Amino acid sequence: MTVQGIGVQTKEAIDDACPENGFRLLREAGFSHVDFSLNGYMRNTDIYKMKNSHFFDKSMAEIEAFFQPHKQAAAKMGITIGQMHMPYPAYVPQGKEELNRYLWEEMAPKSMQLCKFFDCPYIVIHGFKLTYFLGAEEAEWAETERFIHYLAPMAKEMGITVCIENLYDNLNGHIVEGPCCNVDKAVERIDRINEQYGAEVLGFCFDTGHANLVGLDFEYFLTRLGHRLKVLHIHDNDGRQDLHQIPFTFTRTRENASSTDWEGFIRGLQNIDYQGVLSFETAPVLTAFPDVMKADALKFIHKIGQYFATRISV
Amino acid sequence: MRIVCSPVGIVEHRRPRGGLERLCQSGFSETVLDFGMFAGGFAGKKRRAEAETHWQEWADRYVEEAKRQGVLLGLAFAPHFESEQKIPDSEELEIRLAEICIQKSAQYSIDMLVVRSLVGGSYAENFAKNREYFLRLGRMAQSAKVRLLVVNSYRNINGHLVRGFCGEPAQAVAFVDEINAALGAEVLGFCLDAGVCNLIGINMYDFVTALGACLQAVILRENDGVHDDSLLPFSSAHGGGSRMDWLNLIRGLRAVHFSGVAVLDFRTTLTALSGLLRPAMLSFAHKVTEYLTWQVQMEECLRRYPSRVLFGAGNMCRAYMKCYGEDFPPLYTCDNNPQVWGKEFCGLSVHAPEDLRSLPEDCAIFICNVYYEEIERQLRDMGLKNPIERFNDEFMPSFHFERLESDGWKEQVKG
Numbered sequence: 003m004t005v006q007g008i009g010v011q012t013k014e015a016i017d018d019a020c021p022e023n024g025f026r027l028l029r030e031a032g033f034s035h036v037d038f039s040l041n042g043y044m045r046n047t048d049i050y051k052m053k054n055s056h057f058f059d060k061s062m063a064e065i066e067a068f069f070q071p072h073k074q075a076a077a078k079m080g081i082t083i084g085q086m087h088m089p090y091p092a093y094v095p096q097g098k099e100e101l102n103r104y105l106w107e108e109m110a111p112k113s114m115q116l117c118k119f120f121d122c123p124y125i126v127i128h129g130f131k132l133t134y135f136l137g138a139e140e141a142e143w144a145e146t147e148r149f150i151h152y153l154a155p156m157a158k159e160m161g162i163t164v165c166i167e168n169l170y171d172n173l174n175g176h177i178v179e180g181p182c183c184n185v186d187k188a189v190e191r192i193d194r195i196n197e198q199y200g201a202e203v204l205g206f207c208f209d210t211g212h213a214n215l216v217g218l219d220f221e222y223f224l225t226r227l228g229h230r231l232k233v234l235h236i237h238d239n240d241g242r243q244d245l246h247q248i249p250f251t252f253t254r255t256r257e258n259a260s261s262t263d264w265e266g267f268i269r270g271l272q273n274i275d276y277q278g279v280l281s282f283e284t285a286p287v288l289t290a291f292p293d294v295m296k297a298d299a300l301k302f303i304h305k306i307g308q309y310f311a312t313r314i315s316v
Numbered sequence: 317m318r319i320v321c322s323p324v325g326i327v328e329h330r331r332p333r334g335g336l337e338r339l340c341q342s343g344f345s346e347t348v349l350d351f352g353m354f355a356g357g358f359a360g361k362k363r364r365a366e367a368e369t370h371w372q373e374w375a376d377r378y379v380e381e382a383k384r385q386g387v388l389l390g391l392a393f394a395p396h397f398e399s400e401q402k403i404p405d406s407e408e409l410e411i412r413l414a415e416i417c418i419q420k421s422a423q424y425s426i427d428m429l430v431v432r433s434l435v436g437g438s439y440a441e442n443f444a445k446n447r448e449y450f451l452r453l454g455r456m457a458q459s460a461k462v463r464l465l466v467v468n469s470y471r472n473i474n475g476h477l478v479r480g481f482c483g484e485p486a487q488a489v490a491f492v493d494e495i496n497a498a499l500g501a502e503v504l505g506f507c508l509d510a511g512v513c514n515l516i517g518i519n520m521y522d523f524v525t526a527l528g529a530c531l532q533a534v535i536l537r538e539n540d541g542v543h544d545d546s547l548l549p550f551s552s553a554h555g556g557g558s559r560m561d562w563l564n565l566i567r568g569l570r571a572v573h574f575s576g577v578a579v580l581d582f583r584t585t586l587t588a589l590s591g592l593l594r595p596a597m598l599s600f601a602h603k604v605t606e607y608l609t610w611q612v613q614m615e616e617c618l619r620r621y622p623s624r625v626l627f628g629a630g631n632m633c634r635a636y637m638k639c640y641g642e643d644f645p646p647l648y649t650c651d652n653n654p655q656v657w658g659k660e661f662c663g664l665s666v667h668a669p670e671d672l673r674s675l676p677e678d679c680a681i682f683i684c685n686v687y688y689e690e691i692e693r694q695l696r697d698m699g700l701k702n703p704i705e706r707f708n709d710e711f712m713p714s715f716h717f718e719r720l721e722s723d724g725w726k727e728q729v730k731g
Contacts, residue, residue: 095717137567137714139522170517176541176559178517186486217470217478217516222439241476242542254475261476269438 004315008307009035009084009281010300012072013042014288022075031300032308035084035279036076037233038120040113044089049105052097058108065112066119073120083120084279085165085207085233088113090128092149095135106152114153118160124233126165126207127153129181133171139184143191146181150195150204157203165207165232166192168223170215170244177242179216182206185226192230205232209283210267211239211246220263224270231276235283236310238262246286248299249306268313276314280307317569317612319605320346320390320579323378324546325586326598329353332378336385342598344605346388348579349426351375351417355395358413359403372420379424391465391533391577392421396432399472407434414453422460428532428577429457430465430507433481442481443491450495454503465507465532466491468523470515470544477515477544482506484518485526492530505532511539511546511581514560524568531572534565536608537581545584548597549604566711569612578612580605611711618644621680621703625650625672627691628684629661631719635709636684637662638716647679652694669694675702682707 010033016024028036043057060068076083092105117125129146136142150164157164166188169180182188188206195204206227212235213220224231239245240252241261254261282303291299321344327335339347354374357367382389394414397406414431421429431453433446450466457464468488469480482488488506495504506527513520524531537546538560545552552559568574582601589597618624618640626633626649633649641663650667651657657668672681672695680703683691688706695704 133519133521134563135715135717137521137712138525139519141714173541173561174557174559175554176514176517178514178541178561179519183519184484184486184522186484214476214478215517217476217483217518219439219471219479219483222479222484257474259474261474263473263478 004277005280005311006277007034007082007084007279008304008311009033009037009279010303011037011039011087011281011283011285013039013285015285015296015300016072018068018072021072022078025072025075025079025081027297028300029079029081031297032304033081033300035082035281037126037235037281037283038072038083038086038122039285040116041087041089044109046090049089049091049094049097049101052094052101054101054104058104058112062112062115065116069116069119076120083122085124085126085281086113086117086120086122088125088127091130092127093130093145095130095132106149110149110153111156114156114160114162117162123161124163124165124205124207125157126167126233126235128169129166131169131171131180139181139187142181143187147191147195154195154199154203158199158201163202163205163232165205167207167209167235168212168216168218169209170212177215177244180212183213183216183218185218185223189226189228189230206230207233207235209235209237210249210262211235211237211244211283214239214241214262215244217241220266221270221273224267224276225273228274231274231278233278234281236280236307237283246284247290248284248287248303249310268310271310271314272316280310280314282307317574317576317578317609318346318390319344319609320348320577321598321601321605322350322579322581322583323347324350324353324581325583326594327353327378329356329374329378332381333385336381336387338595338598340385340387342595343602344598345386346390347382349375349379349382349389349392349421349424351413351420352393352395354378355413358395358409359397359401372416375420389424389426390428391579392417392424392426392429394429394431399435410434411449415456418453418456418460418462418464421462427461428463428465428505430467430533432467433469435469435471435480439481439487443487446481446491447494450491450504451498454495454499458499458501458503463505463532464503465505467507467509467535468512469509470512479516479518483512483516485523488523489526489530504530506530507533507535509535509537510560510565511535511537511544513565514539514541515544517541517561519564520561521564521568521571524565524574525571528572531574531576533577533579534569534574535579535581536605546581548582548585548601549580549608551582551585563711566608566611567713570615570711570713573616574612578605578608610706611708614708614711615640617705618682618707621678623647623676623679624682625667625675625679626664626682626684626707627651627669627695629653629656629664629666630685632684632686632707632709633664634662634716634720635712636682636707637664639713646682647675649684669698672700672702673698675700677702680705684709 132142171180354371357363394417470477471480629651
């Protein structure tokens with residue numbers, strides 16, 4: 003079997019002023035899918051600073067009108083919006099109640115509706131980072147699960163699968179595991195919630211970069227996830243910082259072999275016969291390379307996607 | 317929790333007397349038998365023959381000297397070789413030495429031996445390989461009456477360290493259960509290497525609580541999360557704190573009421589120091605272990621007394637009530653501030669210190685204020701004979717989202 007397609011983030015590729023140009027660029031680079039970066043409209047860096055972009059103040063009709071050119075351009079270029087990233091965090095532990103209410107009551111449901119508007123089957127959310135305060139990971143998950151139960155009826159009605167993603171946290175500059183890094187727990191939780199709703203309301207988004215930062219065993223994790231794996235965030239880093247770079251970029255030894263376990267990634271996807279989209283979360287590559295090289299950088303990323311697709315389908 | 321100091325970096329393997337004496341002088345009463353200290357020569361072509369001939373004799377001498385000095389040996393480590401050491405037959409050698417170490421441990425009456433897992437292949441392949449290995453060792457250990465401990469490990473992906481054998485809590489529990497079920501007895505336990513956990517950023521609270529009773533030993537060592545060093549706890553500081561997740565380790569050990577062996581290993585810190593400074597560092601390391609023991613056993617200490625009162629009506633008292641107020645309810649709290657006497661704070665009535673005179677004898681006073689020494693002196697000067705303990709909220713099972721700032725806590729006082 004083969005994968006469904008190769009995708010990349012819309013962030014840094016699509017300009018709201020003229021989405022068609024961006025989608026054309028992606029089409030020419032070879033991409034069949036995009037990961038719609040809705041998180042770009044309410045940035046995490048702002049949310050953590052307790053700033054509200056107020057993007058979701060608009061009515062749904064206004065938001066849909068705003069994104070109508072994007073939808074049309076994607077369709078015109080033959081690109082499928084295969085997954086979307088909801089703005090995050092959806093809860094700030096020490097934030098004002100007003101902001102948290104906005105995230106929960108405005109941002110989240112409107113994100114779901116927009117996902118439906120784009121006919122996008124998957125929306126990726128971030129679990130809440132609360133273990134410092136709450137202690138046990140189970141207590142942290144209980145809060146995330148409360149959010150999932152809030153989204154799940156909408157997801158079921160709209161035919162969308164909400165995907166949780168493996169995250170990291172920062173301990174005085176050292177990266178440690180964050181929500182959803184324990185695959186055994188993830189499997190149990192996804193199955194339990196889906197059974198409860200009688201639908202695939204919850205799935206998993208495996209983020210290779212985050213997994214690399216906390217040394218997850220790619221093959222073990224993916225194999226254990228199995229069919230619960232719905233979407234991917236493929237990117238690379240040096241194992242120390244979340245750099246979102248092109249796979250095979252980083253080495254650590256004089257032999258100069260990749261320090262990220264891409265072979266484990268391929269074996270894991272082979273083991274579970276993954277047929278979804280190989281989606282890259284590599285927006286920072288597009289700001290790192292000179293603007294005139296953007297098209298070439300995208301083509302190169304796509305080429306790596308083709309390499310993965312070939313290896314996985316063997 | 318029993319603190320044991322690793323001899324590596326302190327004790328010289330052929331002449332152990334001086335190093336063991338320094339350990340004792342620093343306050344450590346127990347160490348380990350690390351067979352790796354005597355098997356280091358196996359890694360070099362020139363020294364291999366000498367190591368083959370003498371390593372057991374050196375171990376005998378070390379054990380003899382420890383006994384002579386009254387230093388306890390509660391745990392042994394089988395030698396382990398890294399692939400970077402490029403020993404052609406390292407796996408066969410490691411297996412052979414582990415088998416001898418089981419017999420030697422029994423001979424020395426050391427009842428627990430830590431054995432590192434073998435490496436190679438996918439997780440499933442590695443599991444099968446180690447299953448066979450530990451079953452074989454387990455049978456030998458069973459007849460020798462030695463308990464084996466397997467350790468969490470990492471894999472090296474071209475210089476980047478990722479989760480290896482028993483690197484995930486579920487994997488560790490499954491492996492220990494499978495071996496013990498096959499052997500029909502509790503032959504295998506687990507030794508958690510906190511340094512390895514930090515290198516792969518795993519949540520140690522989850523790991524420790526998943527292991528529960530199979531956790532027999534923990535290796536306390538710090539690193540920066542990138543390099544596999546063994547630093548003194550809290551010494552890999554960056555940006556205002558340690559890069560080691562002590563919070564979750566302490567939370568976990570406290571949650572499972574850990575009563576096993578905690579091996580302090582800070583060989584990297586020691587080897588970087590001049591020999592002249594090592595004795596001072598050893599004494600400081602002992603202080604660090606006292607602090608860690610205090611933190612881990614905080615709840616045990618609360619449980620020890622039939623009743624208790626708190627001293628202090630501030631953030632620490634608030635933290636106590638959040639985490640322990642239900643299980644270990646204090647009779648009341650008291651404070652030196654007359655303005656809050658007779659009022660209520662976090663559900664407790666606030667008393668004047670004078671009221672402590674009417675406490676039952678076995679009621680403990682827990683100081684909930686960092687001015688421990690001053691308050692303890694005040695209470696002793698009052699002639700109180702009650703047990704006085706120090707409570708601390710640096711490593712709590714959970715925290716409030718906000719601390720009460722400066723005098724903000726007074727707003728919480730009802731009256």
